[in-house]
Amino acid sequence: MRFLFKTDYEDDIKLFPHSGYLVSYGILLALLLIAPFVLSSYLMSQLVFVCIYATVGVALLILTGFTGQASLGHAAFLAIGAYTAAYLQKYNVPFPVYFLAAGALTGLIGALVGFPALRLTGIYLVIATISFALIVEEILARWESVTHGNEGMRVKTLSLLGVTVPRDSPTFYFLCLSVLVLTIVGTLNLLRSPTGRAFVAIRDSETAARSMGVNVALYKVKSFAISAAITGFAGVLFAHKLSFISPEMFTLQLSIEFIIVILIGGTFSLHGAVLGAIFIVMIDPFLTYLKDDLPGMIAGIAATFGAGPATAGNIQSKVASFASLNGLKGAIYGIIIVLFVLFEPLGLYGRWLKIKLFFQLFPLYKRATFKRQKIYVKSERNR
Amino acid sequence: MSYFRAENLSLHFGGLKAVDAVSFAVEKGEILSIIGPNGAGKSSIFNLISRIYRPTSGRIFFEDQDITEEPPYDIAKLGIARTFQNIELFENATVLSNLLVGRHRHSTTQLWQELLFLPSVRANEKVHRRRVEQVIEFLDLEPYRDKLISGLPYGVRKVIELARALCSEPKLILLDEPSSGLNVEETDDMSFWIRDLKNELGVTVLMVEHDMSLVNRVSDRVIALNYGRVLAMGSPAEVQQHPDVVAAYLGA
Numbered sequence: 001m002r003f004l005f006k007t008d009y010e011d012d013i014k015l016f017p018h019s020g021y022l023v024s025y026g027i028l029l030a031l032l033l034i035a036p037f038v039l040s041s042y043l044m045s046q047l048v049f050v051c052i053y054a055t056v057g058v059a060l061l062i063l064t065g066f067t068g069q070a071s072l073g074h075a076a077f078l079a080i081g082a083y084t085a086a087y088l089q090k091y092n093v094p095f096p097v098y099f100l101a102a103g104a105l106t107g108l109i110g111a112l113v114g115f116p117a118l119r120l121t122g123i124y125l126v127i128a129t130i131s132f133a134l135i136v137e138e139i140l141a142r143w144e145s146v147t148h149g150n151e152g153m154r155v156k157t158l159s160l161l162g163v164t165v166p167r168d169s170p171t172f173y174f175l176c177l178s179v180l181v182l183t184i185v186g187t188l189n190l191l192r193s194p195t196g197r198a199f200v201a202i203r204d205s206e207t208a209a210r211s212m213g214v215n216v217a218l219y220k221v222k223s224f225a226i227s228a229a230i231t232g233f234a235g236v237l238f239a240h241k242l243s244f245i246s247p248e249m250f251t252l253q254l255s256i257e258f259i260i261v262i263l264i265g266g267t268f269s270l271h272g273a274v275l276g277a278i279f280i281v282m283i284d285p286f287l288t289y290l291k292d293d294l295p296g297m298i299a300g301i302a303a304t305f306g307a308g309p310a311t312a313g314n315i316q317s318k319v320a321s322f323a324s325l326n327g328l329k330g331a332i333y334g335i336i337i338v339l340f341v342l343f344e345p346l347g348l349y350g351r352w353l354k355i356k357l358f359f360q361l362f363p364l365y366k367r368a369t370f371k372r373q374k375i376y377v378k379s380e381r382n383r
Numbered sequence: 384m385s386y387f388r389a390e391n392l393s394l395h396f397g398g399l400k401a402v403d404a405v406s407f408a409v410e411k412g413e414i415l416s417i418i419g420p421n422g423a424g425k426s427s428i429f430n431l432i433s434r435i436y437r438p439t440s441g442r443i444f445f446e447d448q449d450i451t452e453e454p455p456y457d458i459a460k461l462g463i464a465r466t467f468q469n470i471e472l473f474e475n476a477t478v479l480s481n482l483l484v485g486r487h488r489h490s491t492t493q494l495w496q497e498l499l500f501l502p503s504v505r506a507n508e509k510v511h512r513r514r515v516e517q518v519i520e521f522l523d524l525e526p527y528r529d530k531l532i533s534g535l536p537y538g539v540r541k542v543i544e545l546a547r548a549l550c551s552e553p554k555l556i557l558l559d560e561p562s563s564g565l566n567v568e569e570t571d572d573m574s575f576w577i578r579d580l581k582n583e584l585g586v587t588v589l590m591v592e593h594d595m596s597l598v599n600r601v602s603d604r605v606i607a608l609n610y611g612r613v614l615a616m617g618s619p620a621e622v623q624q625h626p627d628v629v630a631a632y633l634g635a
Contacts, residue, residue, distance in 0.1 A: 009508075009509050009512040009513060009516075010509070012479065012512060013505065013508055013509070013512070186498045186499075189497060189498055189499065189500035189504075190494075190497055190498055192500070192508070193490075193492060193497035193500065193504050193508065194483075194486075194487055194490035194492060194497070195494055195497050196497075197476075197480055197483055197484050197487070198484065198487060200473060200475075200476050200480065200484075201473050201476075201484045201487075203473075203475075204472070204473035204474050204475055204476060205471045205472070205473060205474075207435065207467070207471055208467065208471035208472065208473065209473075209484070210435075210455045210456050211433050211435075211455065211458070211459060211464070211465050211467075211471075212459055212464070212484050212485055212487050212488070212547065212551060213456050213457075213458075213459030213460050213487045213488035213551065214456055214484070214487055215454075215456040216456070222494065226494075268475070
């Protein structure tokens with residue numbers, strides 16, 4: 001086990017506590033850089049989606065994980081970013097301009113959503129953000145002069161400084177990756193400065209934050225704006241990746257997927273957003289695999305245990321019809337959320353920390369280390 | 384003119400007069416304790432000063448400035464810090480970041496500077512960190528710097544709350560029952576620290592406390608309250624012998 005000896009206040013500020021981090025993140029970065037030349041085009045496409053989902057995940061973490069304001073409206077912010085890009089593109093606005101404009105507009109709308117949200121907490125805030133998402137969805141479907149309604153909008157191939165960047169090119173992947181990395185670095189910077197600490201203070205005790213001089217309303221609005229702006233940036237990339245956008249892509253289910261990203265990844269660290277994004281993007285091909293191959297497999301197993309070909313065929317068709325049921329995906333998402341909340345509230349990243357600690361302390365790891373403790377009663381009166 | 388002054392301060396919840404026309408003044412550099420039975424309105428006065436409640440009537444002055452209408456977050460900026468009776472720490476953050484929130488009123492950096500973590504932000508952070516370290520040293524919190532609050536025992540949390548208030552470099556500090564839940568030894572430590580607040584840091588202290596031995600040891604003056612009204616005011620000995628105070632505690 002490594003013991004850190006801090007000799008300078010710098011040691012509490014720097015992003016990498018010790019050189020081990022530099023090595024592991026360096027290796028990770030190198031792997032990500034050579035990925036387009038090694039992986040298949042399908043996996044590369046998945047990796048781009050991981051980058052976009054992780055960016056939204058980081059945005060949601062700022063709002064939900066660190067400021068403690070739940071949101072089920074991030075699909076709407078993503079939609080606003082995507083539609084701004086698609087709309088401005090029609091007037092031949094260059095990419096850097098509409099990229100920034102999409103972020104700025106989404107950030108502004110995020111701040112406007114933040115104002116009514118100031119008086120709402122917990123479940124009421126969730127309902128308010130759901131209604132916001134539904135309103136945006138409806139506007140996208142009805143405001144045909146701008147959004148082309150349910151017909152959707154075609155998004156032209158990205159052109160950056162005169163060079164066209166197709167959505168499956170390595171350059172597009174690097175663009176998404178750099179947006180993700182910049183988002184993460186910016187967020188880490190924020191978290192180690194007064195604003196980030198004010199966010200965490202609001203999450204844990206608004207009363208105490210206020211009495212320490214934090215303007216709670218202002219910082220909540222700031223948190224909403226930052227989170228929305230980052231989601232807007234991701235929305236532009238999302239639009240380019242899909243090359244076609246329509247209102248039914250930005251439904252409540254997408255918002256829930258974003259919640260799953262941070263819930264499964266772990267809400268206390270930015271690692272969670274990335275792990276959760278990998279999980280949510282990779283579960284789709286996994287479900288497809290189950291749908292396509294599982295029935296045959298089960299039938300095969302049944303056959304080896306002595307079932308006749310008729311029975312095996314019967315089993316296969318039954319399993320296949322179950323696996324292709326409508327809404328099975330949503331049900332599986334639901335089950336996953338419930339299982340994680342019950343058994344691993346710290347998420348995948350929490351699980352990773354536990355595994356790491358197990359080997360660091362081997363053989364002295366105690367199972368109760370991460371046991372949830374009862375916390376002391378706080379005064380709810382003063383809220 | 385006194386340093387801090389409350390004039391005819393009242394807080395009514397419907398017909399209940401939690402605080403009823405209370406007037407008192409705190410001189411610069413003194414330790415003033417507010418005592419009284421449960422429900423006497425002691426904590427309510429604190430909540431009025433830190434603007435968690437809005438007074439029904441009356442005015443509050445600090446350094447000759449009327450602060451009755453200031454928003455709650457500006458009270459800290461004026462130099463009034465407080466602790467809470469039931470401990471209001473940021474549970475899922477480290478001790479260090481809890482204390483750094485105490486520095487919030489001194490932060491001058493803009494959001495865009497923080498996103499880029501410019502050298503100015505870094506320099507500011509180091510200043511904050513140094514100030515926090517001084518408080519850590521003052522209150523012997525060295526073993527806990529990187530610990531999460533949620534894993535710390537009650538006595539330590541109580542000290543960390545005091546530390547967080549001190550990190551804001553207050554001129555006036557409001558201590559809401561600093562010794563509640565502490566054992567004899569910890570209460571002793573607390574009484575030394577409260578004395579040191581006054582003598583070494585020159586902070587004016589307004590304190591609500593039930594432990595009379597602590598009150599006797601540290602206070603310069605004492606105010607006794609009951610049913611939201613002032614019963615007696617004066618030195619600790621005077622107040623404790625005041626017939627109305629004796630009646631309030633023991634019954635007539």
